Amino acid sequence: MSKIQLRQVYRDQLYNYRPTWILRWGITIFFVFLLLVISVSGFIRYPDIVPATVEITTINPPANLISKVNGKIEIIFTEEGESITKGQVLAILESPAQWKDMKILDHYITVLENTIGKDSLSVIPEPDFLRNDLELGEVQGRYADLKLNYTELYNFLHSGLFEEEVLSLQEKKQAQKQLLVQENRKRELLKTQIRLADKEYQRDSILFVKEVISESEIEQRHQNRLQFQSSLVDMEVNILNIKSSLKQLRSDLKKIELKHNTDRQELTNKLLQSTHLLKAQTETWKQNYLITTPIDGKVSFTTYWSKNQNVKSGELIFSVVPIDSMTTKARLQFPIQNSGKIKEGQQVNIKLQNYPYQEFGMLVGHLSKISEVPNELLYSADVVLDKGLITSYGKRLPKVQQLKGDAEILTDDLSLLMRFFNPLRAIFDHRLRKHNQ
Structure with a gap:
């Protein structure tokens, strides 16, 4: 190798x-x-995030007092920061009508409403109590109608014509009653005379048969009986006429009283209607020229602070900050998708459009109430802000009428292990169901 x-x-x-x-x-x-x-x-566990939109509104906000007409401030009754009560007049705008005269007119309206309501027309004062020198501007025409209707009703009630007619008819009725009593007495006397004449005629008839008296004498007795009976018939007719006259007098009295009550009611209704119309126009004048607070609170001046300043219709004159502290309410909407994960008590992080969360932080709250039925594929829910308008950075946001933003609903925590196995379990369950089929 x-x-x-x-x-x-x-x-x-x-x-x-x-x-x-x-x-x-x-x-x-x-x-x-x-x-x-x-x-x-x-x-390791972390929640899923369900996106939502949120709207925050202020409950019990300040009351803004807006001018409804163009003009000058004539009088200011208050000062900056002064405590005021509901219904208090804070200022008056320039008007052809005088405020002192309008207050007098208010008193007139109150008196008339109470008088008509209590049906005390018999004690109403003379028309002179409605003054002629009041400066009422646009309300002057309605006031003139009221005075005219008031004068007509007063003259009708105090003319005395109705009382005179009633007294005259009552006197006639009383005289007829006395005459009827007298005629009834005469009738009883006449009946007694007839009974005596009948007895006398019967006795004379016996004497005539016995030829004690002559035929002429018995005829005279019979004639007397016929005269008495004729007088009784006349008497009965006279009594019927008296009763008929009494009945007519009673009917005349009722007609006069009915006509009087009808005329009185018509005149009263005219006065009442003119009072209501005048009151309505007076209220319109107040709405236009009086700056009145609708709530208790403290007044805050804005652009205007002294009399003779020009104001325009639609401009803010004063604001009234309520005594009761303002509270905020948050309401969010979220889609149906993933809505099954959402439960009451879950945390909500709110990012406002007006205040970037990178700079100001987020508002933190929790779900308090969830709607049971969606509206246009969106569920609604109320959110309780844990620290009010204090953000996660510790910054306090001012209370305004409305704030909008985006919200993140933090659902229940789920571990990484479960997030890994859940898709596998879904695939396994799907294949198992498919195999069983």
């Missing part, structure tokens, strides 16, 4: 030689490493 071949043999033996201890330890280390990887993958 040549030297070259000998060297080749030595080299092959050197390279192909595998000590048995290296093989044993290599296999052992590999399996240990594999077991370690499997064990670690069983302990």
Whole structure:
């Protein structure tokens, strides 16, 4: 064998030689490493992320008081930061109507509504109590209609014509009643006279048969009886006429009272309608020219702070910050896909469009309520913000009317091992079902 071949043999033996201890330890280390990887993958867990959109709104926000007309600020009744109550007038805008006269008009409306409501029209004051010198601007026409209807109703109630007619008919009725009593008494007397005349005629008839009295005398007795009976018939007719007259008087009284009540109701309705129309126009004037707070709170001035400043329709004049602290409410929407993983209590990370999360951080919360039925392939859920509007970077965001952004719903944690075996299990189950078929 040549030297070259000998060297080749030595080299092959050197390279192909595998000590048995290296093989044993290599296999052992590999399996240990594999077991370690499997064990670690069983302990490493992380959640799936379900994307969603979120909208955050402010509950009990400040009340913005907006001008509805163009004009000047005539009076300001408040100061910056002053505590105010619901319904309080903060300012008055310039108007042809005078505020003091409008307050008097409010009093008139209240008095009339109470008077009509309590049906106390009999004690309403004279029309002079409605003043003629009020400066009411655009409300003046309605006020004139009210005065006219009020005067008509007052004159109707205090003219005395109805009372005079009623008194006259009642006096006639009383006279007829007295006359009826007298006629009834006369009738009873006449019946007594008829009974006596009948007795006298019977006695004379016996005497006539015995020829004690003459025929002319018995005829005279009979004539007396007929006269009394004729008088009784006339008396009965007269009594019927009196009763008929009484019935007519009662009917006339009812007609007069009915007409009076109808006319009174019509005039009252006209006054009530004019009162309502005037009140409605007064409320419109207040909405246009009075700056009134709808809530309790503290007033905050914006662009305007003194009288005689010009304002335009639609501009913000004041803001009223409510006494009760404002709260925020977050509501998100997520697709049907992967929605089965979502449960109440899961963490939600919110990235706002207005505030980049790289600079400001994220808002953190948890799901509190999930809708049972999707709307347009989207489920809705309420989110409770754990620290309110304080971000994960510790920055407090200002409370605004509305914030929008994207949300990440963190579902339950799942290990790496399960994530590896789940697809294999799905493939195995699929093949098994296919084989069984």
